Amino acid sequence: MERQMLEGKVAIITGASYGMGRTMAELFAEEGAAVVLTARGAEKLNEAVEAIKAKGGRAIGVVADVCSTEDTKRVFSSALEAFGDVDILINNAGIGEQKLIDETDDDWMLYVMNTNLGGPMRYIREALKIFLPKNDGVIINISSVNGTRPFCGATYTSTKGALNTLTKNVAMRLVDTNIRCNAVAPGATITPAHLANKAGEQPGGAKMLAYSGHYVYFPGPECQCIDQAYACLYLASKMGRAVRGQVLQVCNGAFL
Numbered sequence: 304m305e306r307q308m309l310e311g312k313v314a315i316i317t318g319a320s321y322g323m324g325r326t327m328a329e330l331f332a333e334e335g336a337a338v339v340l341t342a343r344g345a346e347k348l349n350e351a352v353e354a355i356k357a358k359g360g361r362a363i364g365v366v367a368d369v370c371s372t373e374d375t376k377r378v379f380s381s382a383l384e385a386f387g388d389v390d391i392l393i394n395n396a397g398i399g400e401q402k403l404i405d406e407t408d409d410d411w412m413l414y415v416m417n418t419n420l421g422g423p424m425r426y427i428r429e430a431l432k433i434f435l436p437k438n439d440g441v442i443i444n445i446s447s448v449n450g451t452r453p454f455c456g457a458t459y460t461s462t463k464g465a466l467n468t469l470t471k472n473v474a475m476r477l478v479d480t481n482i483r484c485n486a487v488a489p490g491a492t493i494t495p496a497h498l499a500n501k502a503g504e505q506p507g508g509a510k511m512l513a514y515s516g517h518y519v520y521f522p523g524p525e526c527q528c529i530d531q532a533y534a535c536l537y538l539a540s541k542m543g544r545a546v547r548g549q550v551l552q553v554c555n556g557a558f559l
Contacts, residue, residue, distance in 0.1 A: 307335030308540040313386045315339045315378060317369055317426065318396030320347035322494035323445065326528035327393055327535050332360030334536060336391065339382040341367045361386070369396045369422030370414075379429050391539050392430045394423035394466075395445040399496045400456035402507035411506070412458045419462035420469070427473060427484075434482045441539045442484040444470050445531070446550055448558045450488055454514055455500075456507050463488075467550050474548030483547050487534045490554020492526040523555045530555075 314331050318324040320342035328338045332355045340362060342348040348364040355362040365381045367374035382389050397419045402411065423444050434440030450467040453460030470486040477484060491497060496505070503509030534553045537543050552558065 307333075308536065308542075309391070310335035312336040312390040312539075313339070313382060313388050314391035314393065314539070315341070315382055315389055315426070315430075316393040316395055317341045317367075317378075317422065320344060320351050320364075322496065323489065323492060323528045323531045324393075324395040325351045327395065327532040328362065329355055329358075329360075330529065330532040330536060331391070331539070332358070332362060334540075337361040337386045338363075339378065339385070339389075340364045341369075341378050341396070343368050369425065370417045372425055375422075375425045375429050378426075379433070383433075389430060389433050390439070391441045391443070392426055393443045393445065393535060393539075394426055396422055397445065397462075398459070399500060400459045400506040401500065401503075401509060401511040402456040402458065403510055404457040406507060407457050415456075415458040416462055419459065420465050423466060423469065427469075431482075435480070438481050440482045441543075442473065442482070443535050443538050444484070444486040446470070446486045446488040448488055448490045448552060448554050450550065452558055454511065456505075456511055470550060471548045478547065483538070483543065485538045485543070485546055485548065486550045487531055487538070488550050488552040488554075489531045490526055490552065490557045492528060492531055492553075494528060497525075521557050521559060523557055526553060526555055 314336045316328050319328045319340035345366050352362045352364040365378045446466045447463040449455045449460040450463035473484040
C-alpha cells in the first residue's frame with residue numbers, strides 16, 4: 304500500500320467549511336492527516352467534517368472566530384484533546400472585499416485587518432507554543448495575488464501584502480529550527496467568494512475591478528480549489544522540506 308504523505312500528522316485549517324479550506328482539509332485527510340476544521344458557522348462546518356469522516360478520515364470541527372484570542376486557544380486545546388498534537392497550521396480564513404480607499408471607514412478597515420492579518424498572527428503565536436518545544440512544524444498562510452498586485456479592496460490587498468511580509472518575518476524567526484513558514488498566493492480560484500466577486504456582490508461592489516486593467520494579465524483557465532490544496536500539500540509534506548519564507552503563487556500564469 305502506498306504510504307500517505309501526511310500519515311500521522313495533525314493539521315489545523317481555518318475557514319475550512321467550504322471552498323479552498325474544505326478542499327485542503329479533504330485532501331490532507333486523504334493523505335493521512337487528522338484534520339481540525341474551524342469556521343464561524345456550525346452548519347457547513349459540520350457538513351464538511353461529516354463528509355471527511357464518511358470517507359474514513361479523522362476530523363473534528365471547532366466553531367471559532369479567528370478574531371478571538373480565546374477562540375484561537377480553544378481550537379488548539381481541542382486539537383490536542385482529540386489528536387494529541389498539532390503539526391501543521393493553515394491560515395486560510397479571510398474576508399474578501401472591493402471597497403475603494405475613499406469608501407473605507409475605520410470599523411470596516413479594522414474588521415478586515417483583524418481577520419486577515421490578526422487571525423494568522425494569533426494562530427501562529429499559538430502554534431509556536433507547540434512547535435518550538437518539539438522543534439518541528441509547518442505554517443502555511445493563504446495570501447493572494449493581491450499581495451503584490453493590489454486590484455481588489457484597499458484593506459483586503461493591504462492585509463495580503465502584510466501577510467506576505469509576515470510569512471517572511473516568521474520564517475526568519477524560525478530559520479535555525481525545523482519549523483517552516485511559507486505562503487500560497489491563489490489567483491482567480493472558483494470559490495463562492497470568487498463568484499460573488501465577479502458578480503459585483505462583494506462589499507464595495509465592482510468598482511475596484513475596473514482598475515485591474517492597469518496590470519499585465521494573461522487570462523487563462525481559472526484555478527480549482529484542489530490546485531491550491533495541492534500547493535499546500537507540497538509545502539506541508541517532506542517535498543517542501545527545504546522551502547522557507549516563500550510565497551508560492553498559484554494562478555495558472557495569469558499574473559507573471
